[in-house]
Amino acid sequence: MIYKISYNNEVALEFNRNRGRALLESASPTIALDTVRGLFEMTREVSVQELGDNRFQVDFKVALDYRLPLLRSIEKTIRLLSDPSLFQQARYIDRYVVASIARETGKPDWIPVDNLKAEISALRKAAVVEREVDSIADFVDWDICIHNYIELNSKEGFHSRVVRKPEATPDPDDSMIDLG
Numbered sequence: 226m227i228y229k230i231s232y233n234n235e236v237a238l239e240f241n242r243n244r245g246r247a248l249l250e251s252a253s254p255t256i257a258l259d260t261v262r263g264l265f266e267m268t269r270e271v272s273v274q275e276l277g278d279n280r281f282q283v284d285f286k287v288a289l290d291y292r293l294p295l296l297r298s299i300e301k302t303i304r305l306l307s308d309p310s311l312f313q314q315a316r317y318i319d320r321y322v323v324a325s326i327a328r329e330t331g332k333p334d335w336i337p338v339d340n341l342k343a344e345i346s347a348l349r350k351a352a353v354v355e356r357e358v359d360s361i362a363d364f365v366d367w368d369i370c371i372h373n374y375i376e377l378n379s380k381e382g383f384h385s386r387v388v389r390k391p392e393a394t395p396d397p398d399d400s401m402i403d404l405g
Contacts, residue, residue: 228365232264240365243372247283257281267291287369295370309337317352325371
């Protein structure tokens with residue numbers, strides 16, 4: 226879903242998944258970038274493109290550590306909702322998280338829904354009605370964190386739960402210094 230946010234009719238921010246775009250007027254690319262970072266500072270992989278007539282387009286990805294408590298909540302939801310019966314009994318927002326991830330990745334494939342797009346839309350509305358989420362506008366943060374979770378867990382070596390192998394203990398004979 227694409228979210229559009231306007232600031233004083235001067236800057237228009239758009240978010241789609243965990244990518245953002247800002248359209249604004251500015252004297253230079255540096256000032257345009259500073260303006261965008263002043264409005265939304267959690268950016269990475271930023272690029273500035275001049276559109277002409279002192280208009281700039283700033284494209285960026287949202288930082289992977291954006292709203293960490295929300296990201297941890299998504300991780301917990303994914304761990305807890307592991308079968309169709311738990312999915313049906315879960316809160317609407319938790320079902321929305323699992324359904325959104327399933328729509329993007331195809332996993333889990335056990336979701337008991339025929340039309341996933343319609344189900345996601347219905348879950349969004351139900352989460353707002355049940356006051357699990359304050360307003361539809363709050364789904365910007367949820368969708369950004371969901372797509373950050375997907376990005377973290379789809380890259381080789383970048384999993385949200387990192388388990389490292391223990392390091393080999395050094396041989397005590399190698400570290401002994403002969404003082405004598």
